[in-house]
Amino acid sequence: AQKITQTQPGMFVQEKEAVTLDCTYDTSDPSYGLFWYKQPSSGEMIFLIYQGSYDQQNATEGRYSLNFQKARKSANLVISASQLGDSAMYFCAMREGPSDYKLSFGAGTTVTVRA
Amino acid sequence: SQTIHQWPATLVQPVGSPLSLECTVEGTSNPNLYWYRQAAGRGLQLLFYSVGIGQISSEVPQNLSASRPQDRQFILSSKKLLLSDSGFYLCAWSQDRGISYEQYFGPGTRLTVT
Numbered sequence: 755a756q757k758i759t760q761t762q763p764g765m766f767v768q769e770k771e772a773v774t775l776d777c778t779y780d781t782s783d784p785s786y787g788l789f790w791y792k793q794p795s796s797g798e799m800i801f802l803i804y805q806g807s808y809d810q811q812n813a814t815e816g817r818y819s820l821n822f823q824k825a826r827k828s829a830n831l832v833i834s835a836s837q838l839g840d841s842a843m844y845f846c847a848m849r850e851g852p853s854d855y856k857l858s859f860g861a862g863t864t865v866t867v868r869a
Numbered sequence: 870s871q872t873i874h875q876w877p878a879t880l881v882q883p884v885g886s887p888l889s890l891e892c893t894v895e896g897t898s899n900p901n902l903y904w905y906r907q908a909a910g911r912g913l914q915l916l917f918y919s920v921g922i923g924q925i926s927s928e929v930p931q932n933l934s935a936s937r938p939q940d941r942q943f944i945l946s947s948k949k950l951l952l953s954d955s956g957f958y959l960c961a962w963s964q965d966r967g968i969s970y971e972q973y974f975g976p977g978t979r980l981t982v983t
Contacts, residue, residue: 758912787969787970789969789971789972791974796976797957797959797976797977797979798974798975798976798977799913799959799961799974800974801971801972801974804969804971806969845912845913847913849969849970855901855903855918855920855963855970856903856915856918856928857913857915857972858915859912859913859914860912861911861912862910862911862912
């Protein structure tokens with residue numbers, strides 16, 4: 755079964771607007787971590803933000819915030835004030851267990867920012 | 870600061886030829902190391918990971934193998950490439966301590982098997 759589901763294959767957003775990228779996950783482990791990565795056309799994966807399952811507050815990193823809804827098993831990424839440089843593929847990933855190193859990745863969402 | 874290097878950046882190899890991709894990390898010690906493969910327009914598939922020298926865990930049975938001859942060196946190999954081995958190969962590292970274990974990726978190698 756898919757551990758990470760990203761249902762939006764592609765999205766368009768106007769420059770300076772906010773965009774929300776959906777991510778749902780499936781795990782029975784009470785301890786897990788959720789990650790978002792950005793992959794521009796160059797191919798390199800860039801770590802954006804992390805949310806732990808026991809974190810009480812939603813994670814934020816600059817223009818990135820994670821809308822963590824634990825009961826719904828949802829970890830949506832919000833990018834505020836979109837910039838042309840935000841055009842890229844975005845991946846949601848999960849680490850299960852307190853010390854498991856492995857990440858499971860979703861299929862990704864392509865974001866295109868329009869001027 | 871830590872940096873991760875991968876080479877070559879691109880590679881075109883005929884079917885049946887051998888493969889060796891190299892990954893090195895600088896600025897940290899005893900990192901966890903990972904090899905991923907990404908098919909065009911798809912997510913990442915974990916191939917191998919290593920928590921120490923000589924310790925390799927395989928996630929997917931396939932035509933590839935990995936080795937870690939030194940603490941900060943991770944090598945992906947194949948004796949005979951298949952067409953299905955084409956893809957984008959990414960190496961990553963993470964700290965062996967901390968909470969999040971976020972992984973940091975190298976620039977990747979685009980492999981085309983012809």
